Amino acid sequence: MTVAPTPSQTVGPFFRFGLCEQPCSELVKREQPGALRVFGSVLDGAGEPVPDAMVEIWQADEAGTYRGDFGWARCGTDAGGRFSFVTVKPGRVPGANAEAQAPHLVVLVFARGLLKPVLTRMYFPDEAEANGVDRLLEAIDDPGARGTLIATEAADGLRFDVRLQGDGQTTFFAL
Amino acid sequence: MRERLRLQEVGDEAEGQPPYLFPDYRSTRLRAPTKPLLLLPQTLSELTGPAFGDDAVDEFDHDLTRQHGGEPLGERIVVSGCVLDRDGRPVRRALVEIWQANAAGRYIHEGDRHPAPLDPNFTGAGRCLTDDDGRYRFVTVKPGAYPWQNHPNAWRPAHIHFSLFGRAFTNRLVTQMYFPGDPLFDADPIFQSVRDAEARARLISSLDWETTTPEWALGYRFDIVLGGPAATPLEQ
Numbered sequence: 117m118t119v120a121p122t123p124s125q126t127v128g129p130f131f132r133f134g135l136c137e138q139p140c141s142e143l144v145k146r147e148q149p150g151a152l153r154v155f156g157s158v159l160d161g162a163g164e165p166v167p168d169a170m171v172e173i174w175q176a177d178e179a180g181t182y183r184g185d186f187g188w189a190r191c192g193t194d195a196g197g198r199f200s201f202v203t204v205k206p207g208r209v210p211g212a213n214a215e216a217q218a219p220h221l222v223v224l225v226f227a228r229g230l231l232k233p234v235l236t237r238m239y240f241p242d243e244a245e246a247n248g249v250d251r252l253l254e255a256i257d258d259p260g261a262r263g264t265l266i267a268t269e270a271a272d273g274l275r276f277d278v279r280l281q282g283d284g285q286t287t288f289f290a291l
Numbered sequence: 292m293r294e295r296l297r298l299q300e301v302g303d304e305a306e307g308q309p310p311y312l313f314p315d316y317r318s319t320r321l322r323a324p325t326k327p328l329l330l331l332p333q334t335l336s337e338l339t340g341p342a343f344g345d346d347a348v349d350e351f352d353h354d355l356t357r358q359h360g361g362e363p364l365g366e367r368i369v370v371s372g373c374v375l376d377r378d379g380r381p382v383r384r385a386l387v388e389i390w391q392a393n394a395a396g397r398y399i400h401e402g403d404r405h406p407a408p409l410d411p412n413f414t415g416a417g418r419c420l421t422d423d424d425g426r427y428r429f430v431t432v433k434p435g436a437y438p439w440q441n442h443p444n445a446w447r448p449a450h451i452h453f454s455l456f457g458r459a460f461t462n463r464l465v466t467q468m469y470f471p472g473d474p475l476f477d478a479d480p481i482f483q484s485v486r487d488a489e490a491r492a493r494l495i496s497s498l499d500w501e502t503t504t505p506e507w508a509l510g511y512r513f514d515i516v517l518g519g520p521a522a523t524p525l526e527q
Binding site for chain 2: 118122123125127129131133134135137162166168172176182184185188209210211212217222226227228230231233235251252254255261281285287289291
């Protein structure tokens with residue numbers, strides 16, 4: 117017997133005092149060797165920043181192991197639509213057919229105006245070889261759509277913008 | 292040569308869920324994705340999720356009426372229910388977070404410009420973990436309805452925001468719990484964005500005599516079913 121799921125509703129504009137009071141955007145300390153800043157902006161269909169979005173990530177540890185006690189983080193966007201995490205690059209984890217996947221973060225974005233979250237992934241720009249043989253990435257034909265999933269190198273970390281709508285829209289997934 | 296994975300493009304029609312684009316809710320117009328979604332093969336990345344321990348919640352996190360020096364104004368209520376997976380099994384140790392307006396319909400959030408009073412004894416945020424039977428319980432006050440800018444004379448029905456973690460990160464659910472018989476339902480595009488009437492009904496709590504406490508508080512029951520893939524919990 118399966119039970120019908122509860123419908124999703126928007127997180128609304130006023131979630132910050134409920135969901136973002138406790139600091140939870142840093143998985144490791146900034147000083148830790150291997151610590152990596154991942155940041156970006158959430159943008160709407162007009163290219164305007166979304167100041168009331170919440171970005172959550174889920175990832176494996178550096179050894180490529182998913183652990184219950186490590187790997188989840190959350191950050192509300194600021195007035196400029198920006199979010200920022202401090203994390204480590206996850207190791208490679210097995211895919212559906214036991215082939216290793218390229219390192220990636222699972223990303224969920226909630227916002228006022230999103231009646232349900234959008235689901236995407238962030239891959240790493242310095243993993244060209246692993247990305248080239250990743251089953252999911254290689255299955256996305258359009259290079260532009262594939263490119264939206266790969267972060268870009270920046271002076272102080274990796275940049276990963278989420279475009280909710282429009283020509284450069286981030287590739288989103290369904291389950 | 293190995294076979295290439297084929298990703299199916301799917302429309303935005305998940306059963307019983309609101310669409311991304313619902314023009315009556317104005318903010319969806321520039322924020323709803325317009326390209327097809329790609330059906331994601333399920334790997335460990337989709338089937339695992341964070342586990343939360345007792346250190347995730349403090350003693351008064353579940354009782355929003357005891358987080359300040361005095362009691363908040365308004366109608367004291369008990370809100371409780373079960374968190375279940377799609378097979379009807381309880382989801383144990385699930386983190387449940389809630390946030391809401393006060394009894395006057397005002398959020399403590401700095402962006403809320405509704406000219407209704409803040410309550411010095413009410414923040415409106417709570418969290419708890421479900422027990423071994425998947426049950427959660429909060430004590431709070433009934434939130435007020437409040438106006439918003441979506442259309443002329445727009446009012447939100449009273450609601451409590453819920454955020455939940457299931458066994459897998461992709462079971463994540465953010466939703467809103469409503470109160471039975473609210474006359475604002477028909478005029479609220481966020482509630483109406485769920486097009487299926489039976490699905491909409493699953494957002495409405497029911498008066499619960501089991502948790503209604505004599506001489507003290509009315510009880511409302513709100514059971515929650517998490518969708519997404521089935522998953523095995525990770526040991527913490």
